[in-house]
Amino acid sequence: MSTPATHKASAAAGYERITYLDAIVKAQIEEMERDPRVIMMGEDISIYGSGDLIARFGSDRIWPMPISEPGFTGVGIGAAITGLRPIVDFNIASFMYLTSDQIINQAAKLRFMTGGMIKVPIVFRVCMYYGASIAAQHSDRPYPLFMNVPGLKIISPTSPSDVKGLLKSAIRDDDPVIFFEDTKLWTVKEDVPTDLDYLVPIGKADVKRTGSDVTIVAISGAMRPTLEAAKALAEEKISVEVIDPRTLKPLDMETVINSVAKTGRLVLVENAHRMVGATSEIAAIVAEEAFESLKKPIIRLTAPDVHVPFSPVLEETLYPRKEQIIAAVRKLL
Amino acid sequence: MSLTKAQQLETYRRMLRIRKFEEEGMRLFTAGQIPGAYHASIGEEAAIVGACMALRDDDAMTGTHRSHGHPIGKGADLKALMAELMGKKTGICKGRGGSMHLADTTVGIIGESAIVGGGIPLATGCGLSAKVRKTDQVCLCFFGDGAVNQGTFHESLNMASLWKLPVVYLCENNGYAITTSVAISHAQQEVAKRAVAYAMPGITVDGQDVRAVYDATSAAVARARRGEGPTLIEAKTYRFEEHEVGLVCPAGPYRPPEEVEKYKTHHDPVVLYRRVLLSEGFSGAELESIEKEVAAAVQEAIRFAEQSPLPDPADLYEYMYSNPILYPPKRYARA
Numbered sequence A: 001m002s003t004p005a006t007h008k009a010s011a012a013a014g015y016e017r018i019t020y021l022d023a024i025v026k027a028q029i030e031e032m033e034r035d036p037r038v039i040m041m042g043e044d045i046s047i048y049g050s051g052d053l054i055a056r057f058g059s060d061r062i063w064p065m066p067i068s069e070p071g072f073t074g075v076g077i078g079a080a081i082t083g084l085r086p087i088v089d090f091n092i093a094s095f096m097y098l099t100s101d102q103i104i105n106q107a108a109k110l111r112f113m114t115g116g117m118i119k120v121p122i123v124f125r126v127c128m129y130y131g132a133s134i135a136a137q138h139s140d141r142p143y144p145l146f147m148n149v150p151g152l153k154i155i156s157p158t159s160p161s162d163v164k165g166l167l168k169s170a171i172r173d174d175d176p177v178i179f180f181e182d183t184k185l186w187t188v189k190e191d192v193p194t195d196l197d198y199l200v201p202i203g204k205a206d207v208k209r210t211g212s213d214v215t216i217v218a219i220s221g222a223m224r225p226t227l228e229a230a231k232a233l234a235e236e237k238i239s240v241e242v243i244d245p246r247t248l249k250p251l252d253m254e255t256v257i258n259s260v261a262k263t264g265r266l267v268l269v270e271n272a273h274r275m276v277g278a279t280s281e282i283a284a285i286v287a288e289e290a291f292e293s294l295k296k297p298i299i300r301l302t303a304p305d306v307h308v309p310f311s312p313v314l315e316e317t318l319y320p321r322k323e324q325i326i327a328a329v330r331k332l333l
Numbered sequence B: 001m002s003l004t005k006a007q008q009l010e011t012y013r014r015m016l017r018i019r020k021f022e023e024e025g026m027r028l029f030t031a032g033q034i035p036g037a038y039h040a041s042i043g044e045e046a047a048i049v050g051a052c053m054a055l056r057d058d059d060a061m062t063g064t065h066r067s068h069g070h071p072i073g074k075g076a077d078l079k080a081l082m083a084e085l086m087g088k089k090t091g092i093c094k095g096r097g098g099s100m101h102l103a104d105t106t107v108g109i110i111g112e113s114a115i116v117g118g119g120i121p122l123a124t125g126c127g128l129s130a131k132v133r134k135t136d137q138v139c140l141c142f143f144g145d146g147a148v149n150q151g152t153f154h155e156s157l158n159m160a161s162l163w164k165l166p167v168v169y170l171c172e173n174n175g176y177a178i179t180t181s182v183a184i185s186h187a188q189q190e191v192a193k194r195a196v197a198y199a200m201p202g203i204t205v206d207g208q209d210v211r212a213v214y215d216a217t218s219a220a221v222a223r224a225r226r227g228e229g230p231t232l233i234e235a236k237t238y239r240f241e242e243h244e245v246g247l248v249c250p251a252g253p254y255r256p257p258e259e260v261e262k263y264k265t266h267h268d269p270v271v272l273y274r275r276v277l278l279s280e281g282f283s284g285a286e287l288e289s290i291e292k293e294v295a296a297a298v299q300e301a302i303r304f305a306e307q308s309p310l311p312d313p314a315d316l317y318e319y320m321y322s323n324p325i326l327y328p329p330k331r332y333a334r335a
Helices: A020-034 A053-057 A069-081 A093-107 A143-147 A160-172 A220-235 A253-263 A278-289 A322-332 B005-030 B045-052 B069-073 B078-085 B119-132 B151-162 B191-198 B210-225 B257-266 B269-279 B284-307
Strands: A015-019 A038-042 A062-064 A085-092 A123-128 A153-155 A177-182 A189-193 A206-209 A214-218 A240-244 A247-249 A266-273 A299-303 B060-064 B109-113 B139-144 B167-173 B202-206 B231-236
Touching (some): A020 A160, A020 A189, A053 A062, A069 A085, A069 A093, A069 B109, A069 B119, A069 B151, A085 A093, A093 A123, A093 A143, A093 B109, A143 A153, A143 A177, A143 A266, A143 A278, A153 A160, A160 A177, A160 A189, A177 A220, A206 A220, A214 A220, A214 A253, A220 A240, A220 A266, A220 A322, A253 A266, A253 A278, A266 A278, A278 A299, A299 A322, B005 B045, B005 B069, B005 B078, B005 B210, B005 B284, B045 B069, B045 B139, B045 B167, B045 B210, B060 B069, B060 B119, B069 B078, B069 B109, B078 B284, B109 B119, B119 B139, B119 B167, B151 B167, B151 B191, B191 B231, B202 B210, B210 B231, B210 B269
Parallel strands (some): A038 A062, A038 A085, A123 A177, A153 A177, A214 A240, A214 A266, B060 B109, B060 B139, B139 B167
Antiparallel strands (some): A015 A189, A153 A247
16 A cells, blocks of 8 residues: 655545544544444544534434443443444543453453354544643553454554545454554645545555665654654665554564565664563564564664653653654664 | 233243253362353342343343353253353354353343443443434343442443433342452442432342342333333342352351351242242143253253364464454464
C-alpha cells in the first residue's frame, strides 16, 4: 500500500485532502451508513468529535455513555455478541485501564473459551493524548499492555489514508480490534481515497519511505519525527527506510525482516515506555530470527520508564525527537 | 401466567437434571475424571429453573462460574456439557472452557463469566442490542450475592434502567461468596433493596420455591418485553455443597453445620417441588418415570463424554479468531 502524494494543493479525482482526525470521522460515518448494525458508544460522543451524529443516525445508534467505563465496555461486548457491531470510544487512553477486565477477560477470550460459538465484532477507539501538559493520569500510551493479550487485534495507523482504510477494516472485522489513535498525528493531512470500500488490510506493514542504509520502524506518533529525520538525513545522502507496522497485533515482521536483510541496521522508535514496549518485541524477533542480517546492534528510542510529568519543560524531553533519531542513525553508520 | 401441566413436569425434569448431573459430576471429579475445579449448583435448582422457565427459547442468558445449572435450566443437552467437563473435543466449548464456563449458545447463553460480576454488563449489552434491533427478546442475567458488590453491577443496572433495557437481573443469593458471608460484606444485606437506587422494581423471592421464582421472573420478563425496563430479583437460595468440591477451610467452617443441615433437610428445592406436584394430583408413577429418564440421560451423557476423543494439541490455536490474520504467528528463522 503506497501513500498517496502529500504535497498537492488540491486532491485528484477519487481523493480528498483530509486530516488524520477527519479520516476517523469519515470512516465511522461511512461504515454506519453502510451497515445498520454499526453503533457508536462513548462519553460525550453526541457533543464532540463527529458532528451531529444523533440527527444523522438517530438515538438508537449513537449512545452517549455515563461515566461507567467498565460497564459500558461490557455493554458494547454484549451488544457485539448479539448482532451489533459497536464502536466504543474510550476518549482518553489512560481511562482504558478501567475497561481492561472487560476487554481482556471477555472480548478477547469469549470466542476461544466457547470453542468458536461466540464472536465479538467490536472496535475500541483509544485516543492517546500526551505532550499536552495533562500529567500522568491522562497521558498514557498503553498499547504494549494489550499486545500481550491473545485474541485481540491492535491497529495504530499514522497517515489519514491508513486511518480510514484500517478503521473500516476494523469495523468490518469479526474480532475485537483496538484502535490506538495518536493526537500528535491529528493534524497530518494527505489525499485520501474517497472510495467507500477503501480498505487497508489489518496485519500489513507499510514502507513509508524506501532506503538502503538504515531501517527505522516507527510506531504511531513517533512516525512524525522519524519522517522528518529521514528527510534531513537524505539531504546528507544517508538513505533511510521507514516502516510503519500500522498493525501492532498481529505484527507484520516479514516486512521488517526483509528490510533489515537489506540495510543490516535497525532503529526502533516509539513514544510508549521503554520496558516491554512494541519495540522490545520487534527487537526480540529480529534478534531471534534475523540476527545474521544485523551489522550493528539494534537501537531503541522510547519514552523512559518514568511517569509523564505535568510541567512542559519536563515532558518535552520524554519522547524521541528528530535530533535523537538522526543521532541514532549516524551511530549505526 | 401459570405453568401448564406439561411445563410443570418440564420444570421438575430440569431441576432433576441439574441435581443428577451435579451428583454424578462430583463423583467423577473426585474420581479424577474431571480436571480443574468443580462448583456444583445443588441446592440452587429452583432459583435457576424457575427463572429459565419464564423465558422463551430465543431469549438470552448470562451466567456465572457456577455454570452447570444455567444451561441445563435453559434446556441444554447434557452430553456436550459432560464432555466439556472432561475436557473432550466434543465438549460444548471444545475443551476450551471447562467447568466454570459451560456457555451453551444453542440455548441462548452468551457467556458464563468466572470473573465475578463480569457477565452483568454483557447481559445489559444484549438488552441494548435487542432494543436497537427491535426484537422483543429478553436477557436473563444470573449472578451471585458476591457480584452485587462489583462496580459492574452498579453501572449496568443504572444503564439498563436509564434506557429501559429488556434485562432481568436475577441474584442467586446463597449467602456466601466462597467463605465471605453477606453479613460481613454487604452494607445493605437485602439485595433487592438496591433496586431503589436504580429506579427499578426490586423483588425478593424464596429461591427454594420454584413457582415463586417462576412467577417473579415471568412478571419481570413481561415487563421487559413491554419495553418498561429491567427488574432486579433476589432469589434467596442456598448451596448445599462447598463453594467447590474439596475446598479446604483451615480456620474451620465459615457457615454453621446446622445451617447447612437445615437447608438440606427442610429447603431442598427438588424435594419441595416433588411434594407440591404430588399434592396437586401428579402421580408418583409420572414423576418416577421422569426420574428414570433423567438418570438415564445423565448416564448417557457420561458414556458419551467418556467415549469422546480428547482435543488434539495440534489444534490449540483453533477458535482464537473468527478472522485469523498472520495467526498462529509465523517463524522467520532460516532453519
